[in-house]
Amino acid sequence: MKVRIHVSLKQGVLDPQGRAVHHSLGGLGFTGVDDVRIGRTVEMDVADDTTETQLTNMCEKLLANTVIENYRIEMVG
Amino acid sequence: MKSAVITFPGSNCDRDMAVAIELVSGNAPLRVWHGDSTLPDGLDFIALPGGFSYGDYLRSGAMAANSPIMRGIVAAAERGVPVLGVCNGFQVLTEARLLPGALMRNAQQTFICRTAALKVENADSLFTSYYQQGQSIDIPVAHHDGNYFADDATLDRLEGDGRVAFRYADAINGSQRAIAGVLNAAGNVLGMMPHPERAVEDAHGNTDGRALFEGVLNALALT
Structure with a gap:
């Protein structure tokens, strides 16, 4: 079974990487980007009987x- | 006085830490490998050194915090054994939940390697009793992930309980309230990003870090 874990910074936690990327997008002329936050995705192959717990x-x-950080578990199947 | 310096894969300040401890206490610390499942018996002092354990994979200190040796270190800390974590050692202590908060990427995104001015915020602790309250000291910093974060309630509690040991004189890395070092509730665990072991002998050009080792190690020698 494939599982994706999406890890993101909590609201209220300053994201220096996101801010730098936001700045660079502006430098490339991409306007209208209000905010950028960088997270991490962990993809795993796990045994089919792995529980959500x-x-x-x-x-x-x-x-x-x-x-x-917050995380979200996505069962890909 | 029996002490130990823990070495993780990627630690690079373990020897400096051992040299500083021996210089001040006269006793060479035991060198303990992260994969050992038990700590040597009867330790009076444990130091977690700086470096880049496990290449900072996942998050700085995250993998090291789950090393076999950490179970023994957590148990020792809970028994009251003094534990000092410097730089990556501080990151490991937060990841192991021995200290509150987390160390994030520096706000300006750059690695900082220079001497930083610190203010001693609490000179009553086991580790800081050889400093004066409010004293300004210069200690080298060398980190990419030293941006201390905790929620406001935690920060208020830390400040109210005198658990902020050191504060940066200038906001060098974006740390909340310029916090450079924090103590646990019992006062026997200190984590700090600056490197006191790099300022203990004249050849370093600065000996402001020596009083930290003298404070804690002399206190232990008297017991």
Whole structure:
């Protein structure tokens, strides 16, 4: 089973990388971009009987730092 | 006085840390590999050095925080054994949840390598008792991910409880409230981004870091 974990910075946490990319997009002439935030996607092949609880534990213990990041689990199938 | 310096794959300040501890205490610390499942018995002091453990993969300190040796370090810290984490060691301590908050990419995106002026915010702690309250000291910094973040409630609690040990004199990396080093609630764990072990002997051109090691190691020698 394929699973994607989407990790993103929480609202209110300044994203220096996103800000730099936002600035560069403006420099390239792309106007109308209000905000840029950079996250991370972790793609995993896991056993078919892997439970959502197990995936949640993986996120809480390692894949995301919940002090600064949110995560979303997507079952790709 | 029995101490240990932990080495992770990618640590690069472990020898500097060991040299500083031996210089001040007269005893060479044990060198402990991250993959060991148990800590040596009877440690009085544990230091987590700077570097780029696991190449900073995933997040700085995230992989090291899950090393086998960390279970023993968490248990020792909870028993009250003093633990110092410098730079990557600070990142490891936050990832291991021994200290609150997180270290993010510097606000200006650049690696900072220079000497920074710090203010000693709490001179009553185990680690800072050889400094004066409010003293200005110069300590080298060398980091890309030193931008300290915690939510406002946590920051208020840290400030109210005297757990901000050091603050940058200037906002060099975007850290919330210019925090450079924080203590745990019990006061036996200190994490800081600046490198006191790089300022302990005359050849370094600056010995402002020496009082940190003298404070904690002399306190331990007296017990």
